[in-house]
Amino acid sequence: MIALAGPGVKEVGRKYYRVEIGATLKPLFEQALEAGEQRIVQGNILWGDIVASDSCAHYYSSEYFVLEEDRSRHFMGWTTPGLFQYSSHRVNLSTMLGMNHDWKLGTSMHGSHRAMVVTGWMDKYQPLNIMTDYLIRAALAHDTDEMIQLGILETDPEDFALASFVDPHKTDVCGIIKKGLEEIEEEGI
Amino acid sequence: MKFLFDFMDKKIAPLFEKGGKFERLYPLFEAGDTFHRTPGDVTPSAPHVRDSIDQKRLMIFVIYALIPCILFGIWNAGDQFNMANGIEATLTANLVRGAAMVLPIIFVSYLVGGLWEVLFAIVRRHEINEGFLVTGMLFPLVLPPTIPLWQVAVGISFGIVIGKEIFGGVGYNILNPALTARAFLFFAYPAQISGDKVWVGSLNANPLVDKLLGTVTEGADVISQATPLAVAAATEKGASAIDALKAADFDLLNMTLGNIPGCIGSTSVIAIVLGMIFLIITGIASWRVMISGIIGCAAMGLLFNVLPVENAFAGLPFYYHIVMGGFLFGIVFMATDPVSCAATNTGKLIYGFLIGSLTVLIRVANPAYPEGAMLAILFMNVMAPLVDHFVVQSHIKKRTAYARALNNA
Numbered sequence: 001m002i003a004l005a006g007p008g009v010k011e012v013g014r015k016y017y018r019v020e021i022g023a024t025l026k027p028l029f030e031q032a033l034e035a036g037e038q039r040i041v042q043g044n045i046l047w048g049d050i051v052a053s054d055s056c057a058h059y060y061s062s063e064y065f066v067l068e069e070d071r072s073r074h075f076m077g078w079t080t081p082g083l084f085q086y087s088s089h090r091v092n093l094s095t096m097l098g099m100n101h102d103w104k105l106g107t108s109m110h111g112s113h114r115a116m117v118v119t120g121w122m123d124k125y126q127p128l129n130i131m132t133d134y135l136i137r138a139a140l141a142h143d144t145d146e147m148i149q150l151g152i153l154e155t156d157p158e159d160f161a162l163a164s165f166v167d168p169h170k171t172d173v174c175g176i177i178k179k180g181l182e183e184i185e186e187e188g189i
Numbered sequence: 190m191k192f193l194f195d196f197m198d199k200k201i202a203p204l205f206e207k208g209g210k211f212e213r214l215y216p217l218f219e220a221g222d223t224f225h226r227t228p229g230d231v232t233p234s235a236p237h238v239r240d241s242i243d244q245k246r247l248m249i250f251v252i253y254a255l256i257p258c259i260l261f262g263i264w265n266a267g268d269q270f271n272m273a274n275g276i277e278a279t280l281t282a283n284l285v286r287g288a289a290m291v292l293p294i295i296f297v298s299y300l301v302g303g304l305w306e307v308l309f310a311i312v313r314r315h316e317i318n319e320g321f322l323v324t325g326m327l328f329p330l331v332l333p334p335t336i337p338l339w340q341v342a343v344g345i346s347f348g349i350v351i352g353k354e355i356f357g358g359v360g361y362n363i364l365n366p367a368l369t370a371r372a373f374l375f376f377a378y379p380a381q382i383s384g385d386k387v388w389v390g391s392l393n394a395n396p397l398v399d400k401l402l403g404t405v406t407e408g409a410d411v412i413s414q415a416t417p418l419a420v421a422a423a424t425e426k427g428a429s430a431i432d433a434l435k436a437a438d439f440d441l442l443n444m445t446l447g448n449i450p451g452c453i454g455s456t457s458v459i460a461i462v463l464g465m466i467f468l469i470i471t472g473i474a475s476w477r478v479m480i481s482g483i484i485g486c487a488a489m490g491l492l493f494n495v496l497p498v499e500n501a502f503a504g505l506p507f508y509y510h511i512v513m514g515g516f517l518f519g520i521v522f523m524a525t526d527p528v529s530c531a532a533t534n535t536g537k538l539i540y541g542f543l544i545g546s547l548t549v550l551i552r553v554a555n556p557a558y559p560e561g562a563m564l565a566i567l568f569m570n571v572m573a574p575l576v577d578h579f580v581v582q583s584h585i586k587k588r589t590a591y592a593r594a595l596n597n598a
Contacts (some may be wrong), residue, residue, distance in 0.1 A: 006245055007390075008423045009530065015367070029523055029593055034506060036395065036504075039231075039237065041235075041237055045236065045237045045238050046235060046236045046237075047235045047236065048235060048237070049235075050234075050237075067237055067238065070230055070231065071231060071374035073194075073226040073228065074227045075225065076228055078224075078227065078243065078245035078246045078486075079246070079249055085241040086240070087239060087240050087241045087242050088240055089240065089242050089472055090470060090471050090472050091242055091246055091247070091250055091471050091472075091473070092241065092242075105238040106231075107230065107231040107232050107237050107238065108227075108230070108231060108232075108239065108446075109225060109230040109231060109239055110233055110239050110240065110241045110242070111227065111239075111242070111243020111244065112219075112223060112228050112230065112243070112244075112316065113230065113242075114316070114318065114319075114359075114360065114463065115318075115357075115358065115359060115360025115361060116360055116526055117244065117247075117320065117359060117360050117527050118247065119474070119527055119533075119539070120532065120533070120534050123534070129588070131581065131584055132451045133532055133533075134532070134533075134581055149585045149588070149589075150581075150584075150588075151587065151588055157260075158235075161235065161236040162236075162593060164236050165236050165239055165240055166238075166240050166242075167240075168240070168242045168243055168244055168246075168247050168359075169244060170239065170243065172234075173236070174234075174235060
């Protein structure tokens, strides 16, 4: 049993399918997906893996989520009212007015990478009692002791997926935490 | 439009990319390119979706919050000039006169600061950072409208290079660059910027505007007027500071409205509060710093009222301290600079409170510097990492205690 979902799937195609483990999913994707460049994610959109369109049904796979590869560029995007874009911060008119549609999210970065400027925003989206900003800084500085003190061992990179999502500087928080955890493992602490 | 974009992507872009003719100038191209259209990058790995906010949007919202201050500052500069020179002027005449005084300052600040920013970006091969947009606008707003333009250029150069770029650019600086620039001018050229006297305007300031408005302004000199802070600080022992302020035509109403001489952007409490509400609603700047700063200012003011100090300034009610001088502008726009302020939430509360109380302390206890807000903010900028250190350490302590309790249970 797999579920096929996401804005990149045609309306009629968004449902459950019964497939054999090991069967190729190519015909299914060919039929159900919208035209254009699509990204197929096995698992959820926060922490799933990208899979090819001719991959096979895996023993553990239960959900495929399809997103449009959004390479569109918006004219003067930094100053538009933002009525038609989702943001969790109150900088878009859509969020300020509390508009609640079904947002169509794509894979766009919506901006380029910058040094960390704003602090404290990520903690709002952190369910654990963790100081996200300082944990990232410790990980970037390769300070394993401080990482452990700040509780990196209780976490998994996936816990920081929401923090990555909301970050206006487009920092790869999950990647930084993952590297930090690997470093600790290498040092055998 | 589409034709232009295609032309950019196919013909212009390759010149600046790796191997192109102008490879070294890529930061310049990148800034222009992402200025007119958002970048088309896609997420490299999980999480596959990202929020639609980016730093450009973040920074431009601070500029939006500054708009009331800018507009009021332009009008007020013109109004003060015309009043001081005894010219009957309409709203438009005030705006034109003010614009002729203020816009060159903003222009020079952006031009000179922008040159440094681009130079460092090209040499260091990083992107041009949007933080400069805010610095370049904040700096003119804390200057008196009659400051010589060469001083603006020198000041912003100092602020950008020493205050920011030598540390590595936006995100790495310790001090607020706009305030660093102002502090430099404050100590280097006290005659033009010092807190006790602000130049309202010299009559032969701009012959072009005179012609435009038909005003005759020949043969007069520079006119200067004292700011409320200077009046209050100069009050003699035993006298009431409120009376002294009244004698110099300052009361709570005109200090709130802001039609008094002072720095371009920081005279009007109403314009600043509009910006403050905007910043808090959009969540761009930290309300913790602003609110605790105002509370700190009020608390210290009250403390001085109660203490038996033989200083007329100390007897001033606390709300005067909030509306006077550059405190409110400082706490709303300068102290909340996310890079130089404390990074933890608890730290922000402590940081704001200390700025508020230090401002009043410097004003009342130190007669040499009637304006305490600038020095208080710069001092707390330096102390912010220390505040954070204690907050983080207490967090770690709590974590360890919790872990120990779990192990024992």
